[in-house]
Amino acid sequence: MRPKRLVDAVLFDTFGTVVDWRTGVSQAVSEFSGDVDPNEFALAWRGRYQPSMAPVRNGERPFVDLDVLHRENLEATAAEFGLSLGSADPSDVDWLNRAWHRLPPWPDSVAGLTELKRHFIVGPLSNGHTALLTNMAKHAGLPWDVILGSDLLGTYKPDPRAYLGAAEILRLPPERVMLCAAHNIDLAAAQEAGLRTAFIPRPAEYGPAQRQDLHATGSWDVIAQDITDLATQLREHVVG
Template structure:
């Protein structure tokens, strides 16, 4: 009798867990302008990410996708840094805003996902919408089996529906789905709705000054060094 796999699908937080957003966004900023520190601008732009989604999660605003929120946050961040986007070619501003579509994977992501997909369904469970995640996958070489964007779930993590609706699309009960993330709060929300959980550290996600999510702070099903190690541990579990 074949050993029981722990789950059927292993889904991934994407920004920060599967891809290195800070480096990619900072590079795009540096190509757009020399008037600001690109790393500081990238961090400030990202800092508006969760607050911008809060009204949608609270039902105070209709769902809009991340391209809209990123553009609003870009304009606010530019104003904060004294950068006048009105002096730039609109197509250049649009290209900068779509930097989030062109992020590169961490070195272990693609080989780890390639190993995982031999046994499991792999895909993102991200606040990104389907087009963004598809463009990112093509750019970064992420070998997803399936992409279910937030435009399907119509909400943003950590709203429970972001996780549950994704499982429903896959026709899987929550306990047969694992979320892998570098963020303890994301894993806590997934665990609360019945998902299995795996933590991998990304201690340089926010740069050398990062103070949060340096290690696991919850009781997760798997603690892995990286995505390759996660694949190894899940494979060993199935053969035990």
């Protein structure tokens, strides 16, 4: 009897797990303005990310995509740092807001995904929308089989509908889908929804001051060093 793989699809949290948002956004901020610390600005902008999605998840606000939320968060962060967006060329502000479309991959991402793609369906399960994730993939060379944007799912993680909706789109039972993430909270929600889980650490995601997600804190199906190691472990992990 042919051995059975642990799962059929391996989906990925993207910001921080597959791409290095802090470096990419900091670079864009530094090109936009020399009046603020680009790293601190990037961290503050990202800090508004989860709170801005909460009203959508709890039904207080209709679904809007991440470009809208990022723009609102950009304006709030700019005000916090005393950076005037009103005096800038609108096209330059739009370019800055779309920095999240142009993020660099971690060194292992492309090679690891390419190896995984040989045996599994691979794609993002991200709060980014389809156009953002497509642009990101073209920029970073990410070899996805499928792109499941939040605009297709109509909600944001960790809403269980995001995880279950992705499995439904792929016509797979939840247990045949794995989420790989560098964030334990994301994996806990995926596991609760019935998905398999894999953790990889990204200790440089938030820079030297990072204190969370330095290691796995849950009973995940796989704990890997990076995406390449995940590909090796999954290739060797068979059931039945």
